[in-house]
Amino acid sequence: MASGEESILVSVRLRPVNAREAERGDGSDWECAGPTTLMFRGNIPERAMFPATYTYDRVFNPECNTCQVYEEGAKQVAMSVLSGINSSIFAYGQTSSGKTYTMVGITERSMSDIYDYIDKHPEREFGLKFSAMEIYNEAVRDLLNPDATQLRLLDDPEKGTVVEKLTEETLRDKGHLLELLAVCEAQRQIGETALNETSSRSHQILRLTIESSAKQFMGRGNSRTLMACVNFVDLAGSERASQTQSAGMRLKEGSHINRSLLTLGKVIRQLSKGGNGHIPYRDSKLTRILQSSLGGNAKTAIICTMSPAQCHIEQSRNTLLFANCAKNVVTNAQVNVVMSDKVLVKHLQRELARLENELKFPGSASCSTHAEVLREKDELIKQLEEQLKELMEQRDTFQSQLDNFRRVASDGNIDERTTRRWDEQNRSSDSLPRNMSEDLLSSSDTYDASYEDQDDLGSKSLDTSHVCNGHHHDLEIPKGTTKPHQQTTDEHSVSGLHQQRSHISDSIEVYQASSMPSSELLVEHCNEVIDSDHDGIDIDEDKHGERMTADTTDSAIKLYACDSDPSSDTEKPNNDEFLGLKRCVISSRDSVLTRSKSCRASFMVIPNSWFDASMDMKMTTPGDIFKYAPPIRPEKVRRSLYPENGDCQNDLSLDCSVASEGVTSDTVVDTNTCNNEEEGKINDISCIPEVKEKVEKWRASQLEGNQCTLTGGCSDMKNAKEVGTDTSMTTVESPSRWPINFEKKQKEIIELWHECNVSIVHRTYFFLLFKGDKADNIYLEVEHRRLTFIKGSFSAAVTSSLRNLRNERDMLYRQMLKKLHLVERESLYTKWGIDVNSKQRRLQLSRRIWTQTNMEHVRESAALVAKLVEHLEKGQAIKEMFGLSFTLNPRADRRSFGWQ
Numbered sequence: 001m002a003s004g005e006e007s008i009l010v011s012v013r014l015r016p017v018n019a020r021e022a023e024r025g026d027g028s029d030w031e032c033a034g035p036t037t038l039m040f041r042g043n044i045p046e047r048a049m050f051p052a053t054y055t056y057d058r059v060f061n062p063e064c065n066t067c068q069v070y071e072e073g074a075k076q077v078a079m080s081v082l083s084g085i086n087s088s089i090f091a092y093g094q095t096s097s098g099k100t101y102t103m104v105g106i107t108e109r110s111m112s113d114i115y116d117y118i119d120k121h122p123e124r125e126f127g128l129k130f131s132a133m134e135i136y137n138e139a140v141r142d143l144l145n146p147d148a149t150q151l152r153l154l155d156d157p158e159k160g161t162v163v164e165k166l167t168e169e170t171l172r173d174k175g176h177l178l179e180l181l182a183v184c185e186a187q188r189q190i191g192e193t194a195l196n197e198t199s200s201r202s203h204q205i206l207r208l209t210i211e212s213s214a215k216q217f218m219g220r221g222n223s224r225t226l227m228a229c230v231n232f233v234d235l236a237g238s239e240r241a242s243q244t245q246s247a248g249m250r251l252k253e254g255s256h257i258n259r260s261l262l263t264l265g266k267v268i269r270q271l272s273k274g275g276n277g278h279i280p281y282r283d284s285k286l287t288r289i290l291q292s293s294l295g296g297n298a299k300t301a302i303i304c305t306m307s308p309a310q311c312h313i314e315q316s317r318n319t320l321l322f323a324n325c326a327k328n329v330v331t332n333a334q335v336n337v338v339m340s341d342k343v344l345v346k347h348l349q350r351e352l353a354r355l356e357n358e359l360k361f362p363g364s365a366s367c368s369t370h371a372e373v374l375r376e377k378d379e380l381i382k383q384l385e386e387q388l389k390e391l392m393e394q395r396d397t398f399q400s401q402l403d404n405f406r407r408v409a410s411d412g413n414i415d416e417r418t419t420r421r422w423d424e425q426n427r428s429s430d431s432l433p434r435n436m437s438e439d440l441l442s443s444s445d446t447y448d449a450s451y452e453d454q455d456d457l458g459s460k461s462l463d464t465s466h467v468c469n470g471h472h473h474d475l476e477i478p479k480g481t482t483k484p485h486q487q488t489t490d491e492h493s494v495s496g497l498h499q500q501r502s503h504i505s506d507s508i509e510v511y512q513a514s515s516m517p518s519s520e521l522l523v524e525h526c527n528e529v530i531d532s533d534h535d536g537i538d539i540d541e542d543k544h545g546e547r548m549t550a551d552t553t554d555s556a557i558k559l560y561a562c563d564s565d566p567s568s569d570t571e572k573p574n575n576d577e578f579l580g581l582k583r584c585v586i587s588s589r590d591s592v593l594t595r596s597k598s599c600r601a602s603f604m605v606i607p608n609s610w611f612d613a614s615m616d617m618k619m620t621t622p623g624d625i626f627k628y629a630p631p632i633r634p635e636k637v638r639r640s641l642y643p644e645n646g647d648c649q650n651d652l653s654l655d656c657s658v659a660s661e662g663v664t665s666d667t668v669v670d671t672n673t674c675n676n677e678e679e680g681k682i683n684d685i686s687c688i689p690e691v692k693e694k695v696e697k698w699r700a701s702q703l704e705g706n707q708c709t710l711t712g713g714c715s716d717m718k719n720a721k722e723v724g725t726d727t728s729m730t731t732v733e734s735p736s737r738w739p740i741n742f743e744k745k746q747k748e749i750i751e752l753w754h755e756c757n758v759s760i761v762h763r764t765y766f767f768l769l770f771k772g773d774k775a776d777n778i779y780l781e782v783e784h785r786r787l788t789f790i791k792g793s794f795s796a797a798v799t800s801s802l803r804n805l806r807n808e809r810d811m812l813y814r815q816m817l818k819k820l821h822l823v824e825r826e827s828l829y830t831k832w833g834i835d836v837n838s839k840q841r842r843l844q845l846s847r848r849i850w851t852q853t854n855m856e857h858v859r860e861s862a863a864l865v866a867k868l869v870e871h872l873e874k875g876q877a878i879k880e881m882f883g884l885s886f887t888l889n890p891r892a893d894r895r896s897f898g899w900q
């Protein structure tokens with residue numbers, strides 16, 4: 001059976017023996033042998049000529065009520081009208097067999113269920129129309145308009161047979177429908193016969209047309225408008241005139257009834273045969289009107305009603321034969337998608353809008369979203385372009401300054417006049433030259449002349465941050481004055497030292513900040529060492545601050561943040577006492593330590609893991625302490641650098657808060673005492689004999705004016721020479737040699753990292769950041785010299801820093817669980833030659849990272865560490881943090897170091 005085709009649902013209902021039949025003793029010869037089987041049990045002579053058993057879709061015995069008949073024999077067909085499928089329910093049978101009785105019940109129940117369905121589907125809009133007609137004596141009458149004359153049947157090419165001018169009432173509600181049903185009942189032709197007091201003398205067709213559509217546009221599939229009708233057909237009963245004892249009008253009625261039923265039987269018989277034979281629909285008005293319901297576009301259910309009485313055996317057999325034929329009739333029900341003009345216009349308007357949008361934004365389901373995404377991406381591209389431009393400008397500026405600086409430095413010593421100028425300028429301006437004019441450094445050839453024009457340089461109000469951002473450190477370097485003046489803890493010593501170096505200190509100090517990272521870092525390292533020794537003292541910052549405020553020590557040297565807000569420098573140091581960067585180095589008694597910014601900048605310190613925090617090495621390094629905050633301060637980077645160091649974070653935040661509260665330098669100084677018992681010797685670095693010795697040695701070399709350059713020639717730097725490093729920062733390198741030199745220097749640095757047990761994270765940062773750009777030369781130089789210096793000078797520290805390295809490895813070991821999936825880890829074990837089934841695989845892996853110096857191992861180590869240490873991956877590190885942003889360890893801010 002093709003899709004949509006289905007047989008007519010045929011049921012047989014056997015009514016109970018009525019009173020009249022019972023009176024006659026006309027018992028039932030029929031028995032329902034099951035839900036689908038009817039058997040004849042009568043004992044008549046012609047019994048052998050007819051089958052004794054009949055099977056249908058459903059057989060209802062006399063005890064079955066109409067509800068059951070409806071549910072099992074009609075409901076499914078009736079309700080299909082709600083899905084846009086035409087349907088018809090017939091009652092066929094002899095007169096007084098119970099057709100009307102059955103159809104009234106089925107119609108009412110169907111109407112009730114249809115309204116229930118409508119109530120449960122508020123998302124759809126339903127339109128119900130009702131019409132009713134009867135075919136009486138082969139004339140079609142409008143039951144809703146009794147005054148109307150006989151209705152004509154018209155043939156519509158689309159709709160088929162149409163009853164002209166048939167009243168079609170739009171239903172307001174269920175009550176309205178019941179009213180109309182009552183009207184129909186009242187209007188129907190009924191006559192009394194011998195068999196039925198209220199015999200229906202006409203075929204009645206009640207038609208309910210339902211149109212439904214979604215209330216809102218729900219997409220193409222769900223927005224169809226459906227329209228279908230359900231016919232409730234109560235046929236007039238076939239009758240024998242002899243039985244009905246009809247005459248006259250009743251006889252005429254019976255003859256019309258029988259004729260139309262005969263045609264119906266023919267049509268059904270013909271349809272049941274299938275094939276393309278002629279179907280005599282037009283032989284009766286009944287079959288013309290019901291044409292679509294009989295083998296057409298409809299679902300059909302026929303309920304054949306029977307009287308059980310023996311006297312109606314012949315009529316009953318005819319009914320059953322009709323039912324047998326009907327069983328074989330196949331209908332082809334289709335969903336009727338019908339659009340009214342209004343609905344069609346709406347639908348087309350929606351479709352037009354949709355197609356227009358599709359044309360405007362092809363391939364996009366959500367046009368507005370698509371446009372938004374495009375706009376956002378455009379903006380992002382613009383921002384990135386601007387950032388790139390700025391960065392390139394910064395790089396170019398810095399590069400040109402560096403080149404100028406090299407040229408100036410290579411021209412020889414800066415003369416006395418120049419140095420004096422610096423002094424005068426600094427003193428007269430009551431502030432340092434906060435920003436070196438780029439013009440000043442634009443050309444070494446015109447340096448002097450340019451400088452002459454810069455008399456008012458110091459008075460220029462320039463942003464302090466420029467001084468500290470690492471871009472203006474490129475001052476002249478007087479040869480032979482390779483080390484900065486050294487602030488001591490002794491006021492007189494400080495003063496004396498200042499006087500000795502009054503002509504050169506400014507420029508040297510500035511230069512130091514930019515080109516002598518090793519010494520700065522050493523200070524940091526020492527700070528860390530001492531800080532670690534005095535953790536117990538540092539814990540209670542508040543008490544500590546109070547104590548030390550009362551115990552002010554003149555000999556301490558305060559660290560004055562270079563990037564501190566100038567406006568906050570309420571107590572600026574006496575200019576006469578300071579020859580250097582006043583904003584960076586001041587006397588403890590002169591000012592309050594203001595470093596709300598510097599404490600942040602201090603994060604840029606390279607991890608000093610090669611100095612074991614616990615080692616008992618009291619030392620510091622020559623040189624004043626300068627802090628140059630980088631232009632960018634990646635907060636996240638610093639955290640990732642010390643992922644496990646919660647104390648560090650605490651210290652940092654504490655540091656900031658202390659600074660903002662205006663803690664005096666004495667507080668800072670106190671933290672530098674060698675131990676609790678020696679608080680009186682606050683900040684006197686001489687309490688550390690080893691350090692003192694080193695300092696003295698270094699100072700002696702400075703005073704002798706030896707030939708070492710600022711960065712490479714001092715005695716402490718001899719190791720740098722030994723390893724063949726080009727220690728002159730001023731050497732201008734040929735660009736063509738750079739790739740070779742880079743590789744060489746990179747390898748040496750890697751070796752040095754290995755030897756000095758440098759922090760793994762630091763190595764990774766550095767390795768990933770500097771990949772061979774020419775402009776990176778300075779960073780490599782700085783790193784190389786720093787490591788060389790450390791290696792040669794602080795072997796104890798190098799050894800003891802192993803512990804920190806182990807801590808780092810432990811951190812990485814833990815990070816592996818967080819950052820790597822099982823599959824990734826297993827693949828790494830294999831890659832690194834670790835048995836995936838071995839115990840402590842992660843630990844083994846963490847112990848292998850950065851343990852060799854060959855490039856492949858280094859690359860893999862760096863890649864792995866970058867993955868484990870979150871922010872390394874995101875490229876938030878900046879190069880300046882390794883070279884020109886030499887700031888102090890945050891904890892170092894709380895103490896100062898002086899040089900005697």
Ligand SMILES: Nc1ncnc2c1ncn2[C@@H]1O[C@H](COP(=O)(O)OP(=O)(O)OP(=O)(O)O)[C@@H](O)[C@H]1O
Nearest residue numbers: 015016095096097098099100101196199200236237
């Ligand atoms: N299943 C039934 N249970 C009880 N009574 C029934 C049943 N079927 C019919 N009757 C009763 O039988 C009588 C005749 O029924 P009905 O008028 O429905 O027959 P009909 O087939 O419509 O007759 P006609 O063709 O003459 O109109 C009615 O009084 C009706 O109440």
